[in-house]
Amino acid sequence: MSIEIRIENIADYVGQQVTIKGWMYAITRKGKLIFVRLRDGSGMTQGVAYRPEIGDELFEEIKRLGQESSVIMTGTVRENGRAPGLPKGYEVGIESVQVIQNVQNFPITPKEHGVEFLMDNRHLWLRSSQQWAILRVRATIKKAMIDFFDDNGYINIDTPIITPSAAEGTSNLFEVGYFDEQGYLAQTGQLYSEATIMAFGKVYCFGPTFRAEKSKTRRHLTEFWMMEPEMAYCDLDELMQIEENFVNYILKTVIEKRRPELELLGRDISILENAVGTYPRISYDEALAMLADIQEKTDDPARKKELDIEWGDDFGSPHETELTKQFDKPVFVYGYPSQVKAFYMEPWPDRPEVCKSVDLLAPEGYGEIIGGSERMSDPEALLAAIHKHELPEEAYKWYIDLRLFGSVPHSGFGIGLERAVTWICGIDHIRQTTAFPRTINRMYP
Ligand code: 4AD
Ligand code: MG
Secondary structure, eight states: OOEEOOGGGGGGGBTSEEEEEEEEEEEEEETTEEEEEEEOSSOEEEEEEEHHHHOHHHHHHHHTOOTTOEEEEEEEEEEOTTOOSBSSSEEEEEEEEEEEEOOOOOSOOSSOOOHHHHHHTHHHHTTSHHHHHHHHHHHHHHHHHHHHHHTTTOEEOOOOSEESSOSSOSTTOOEEEETTEEEEEOSOSHHHHHHHHHHHSEEEEEEEEEOOOOSOOSSOOSEEEEEEEEEESOOHHHHHHHHHHHHHHHHHHHHHHOHHHHHHTTOOHHHHHHTOSOOOEEEHHHHHHHHHHHHHHOOOHHHHHHTOOOTTOOOOHHHHHHHHHTOSSOEEEEOOBGGGSOTTBOEETTEEEEESEEEEEETTTTEEEEEEEEBOOOHHHHHHHHHHTTOOGGGGHHHHHTTTSSOOOEEEEEEEHHHHHHHHHTOSOGGGGSSSOOBTTBOOO
16 A cells, blocks of 8 residues: 655655656656656655566656646655755655646746746746745745744734725835825834734734835845744843844754754855854944044945945945955944934934944845834834824824833844855845745736
8 A cells, every 4th residue: 555645755655666746847858767756745756667577558658747737646655865855865666656737838948048038037037946845935934933922922913905005105106096095005114013912022023024125136036935023021131132032043044953954055054154243333423433434444435436425325235245245144224314214213313314223234245124113112203203204193092092001121123034045045036035935026826
């Protein structure tokens, strides 16, 4: 009797007859042998059909199968150190194959395709091994993010997707008609979490967030998932410590659980191992001085120009890239000018032009993966900030209430799931980190 298995467990069945339900990834022929690469969603393995053993009829039938044909394959598992697959080193000596659908002309072949073609066929491209590996890493990162907070006393409170106002600037809002009113898709759940911490102490929200990003970059999606913890009685230093512990936990979990996928992606795992530890903390002012130094030392006029920046400007990607290249670990940059950050950040004592914000920049040029801050506590200063940012006062009445009834110092941060996956997988574009990405020029499929 053959046992139905998933390929990820194949190592447990050496010498036994198994049945695998899956899809043909590739097929090659060598004389009396056919090598079939079969995937079943959990992994990939090699099936070997030997003509004298299986007979002419079945051999011919397998030979005619096209890429992505769906098949149920039965055979005996053998160890073979050279057999490709995930897990590596096993193969199945084919005894029978039941063809569910013989597919011809699958659009995505092993040859090179342009990225727009692949994105148009994203519903099929997801079956390719690289895309499969990235999304498995994503699922593990997502679970690690949740586990970290669930295991540390945080309560998960969901926040609304339809909101009456902006929290992260008015330039990238998606409008939704809300009966007779104007609503917006949430850019963040943070302001609501600031309300729920006063009831639960430590909370997180984790869901899709939306930004009508009008620029085409490697780091921006219009719909992305953000994990946002918020803590009562927490200052900027404590916030950085929590972020560091959190990122360490994610890295360790992924390295432990998804090593084969990272190897399949060609990721240098030693770089990730090295990113576990204590992260340097530098101020915006120090970062600016470092950039000036780098700019001074470069002979390349284009790079010199790119690095031009004055106090008060936000960092662009060239600045973040240069800064992260100075460190082999993620680096905290804190104390940005208030004018480049959201309205709700606590001002620095005796330096009102600076705020208690902190970004965590990932190494190797990946840049910002986390944004966070201590939140403004004074109700009058908050109202003034709302006016300064030209936000509608009525929509924030409840938010100011929070500063009137048991206000406490509090802080929180947001990490973009897709940014974290891009960095950890070591890939060059964020669009591959989600199954069906939404960007400025794409909402199909
Ligand atoms: O720095 P941001 O805008 O901060 C907030 O939204 C705060 N409310 C978070 C908080 O304190 N609770 O965004 C946080 C993170 C960024 O560091 C980045 O990782 C990700 O969200 N992010 C994006 N990811 C993909 N595409 C975009 N368009 C993104 N915008 C932000
Ligand atoms: Mg930010």
